[in-house]
Amino acid sequence: MNHRRVIPKIYARLLAAHGPQHWWPGETPFEIMVGAVLTQNTAWVNVERAIANLKRGDALSPEAIVAVHPRRLAAWLKPSGYFNVKAKRLRAFCRWLIAQGGLEPLARRPTGELRRALLAVHGIGPETADDILLYAFGRPVFVIDAYTRRIFRRLGLVAGTEDYETLRALFEEALGPETPVYNEYHGLIVRHGKDVCRTVPRCGDCCLAMQCRRVG
Incomplete structure (x- = not known):
């Protein structure tokens, strides 16, 4: 064929x-990234509830997510399922994002290099990495x-x-x-x-x- x-x-x-x-829902590239991590093994409506909790807690930033107590973060993420696992993954991703200097330095990296870096982060598999590359960074990755x-x-x-x-x-x-x-x-x-x-x-x-x- x-x-x-x-x-x-x-x-x-x-x-x-x-x-x-008009996919992917998200007001900022970071919100898209959070959604990509949280949507693993759950429906999008549950991700929206978890993101709404982060917004109400004024915690939708890498620095806030790293700083908040793990139990509180897990409670905010509870609607997304597997919330303890996802809290660890999201914290690991946010630590990595901060260590890289934020979005601007990452946006200057070639697609292949950036993809390899994402896949090296705890809890980030190929689908999640490609969600982030396509929707947060605008890279041609299916x-x-x-x-x-x-x-x-x-x-x-x-x-x-x-x-x-x-x-x-x-x-x-x-x-x-x-x-x-x-x-x-x-x-x-x-x-x-x-x-x-x-x-x-x-x-x-x-x-x-x-x-x-x-x-x-």
């Missing part, structure tokens, strides 16, 4: 069906998540067992280095995976149904 031809066509169909998603694997496996475009880097390279090769498209495409995949191509899919509402193989 010609992935370079099909993957852009699927993007066009999703965009026509769902409209622009994010692969569980929705991507589900949708494109059902379409017969991937096996679903490929490693993260293989799938990322597949999408980036098909789309070219287009940061706005990566941004919107990932948002559309999230929307479609949550609302239509669920674990139990709503095939009658699917704009991709004509070419879907419904594998699993």
Whole structure:
């Protein structure tokens, strides 16, 4: 199958069906980064509640998160689930961010170097690192998540067992280095995976149904 031809066509169909998603929610690059750490293994609505708690506590900054007592931080993050683990990960990320001199020095680093640095931080895996690179730093890095694997496996475009880097390279090769498209495409995949191509899919509402193989 010609992935370079099909993957852009699927993007066009999703965009026509769902409209622009303006993803990722966040008022600042740092808020986007916090959301990327907290969204692991939970729904976005729970992340929003946790971020709202940080805002009410006047703690939505790296310095405040590092300074606050760990138990208080964990309590603020409780809506996001796995809150003790996420509190440790968020503190580790904020310590790293402060040690690097903040966002401006990081923004000057080449994408590959910055990605390697993010992956070296405790609790930051490929998906979280790429969320941060794409949405906080505006880098052309395609994010692969569980929705991507589900949708494109059902379409017969991937096996679903490929490693993260293989799938990322597949999408980036098909789309070219287009940061706005990566941004919107990932948002559309999230929307479609949550609302239509669920674990139990709503095939009658699917704009991709004509070419879907419904594998699993």
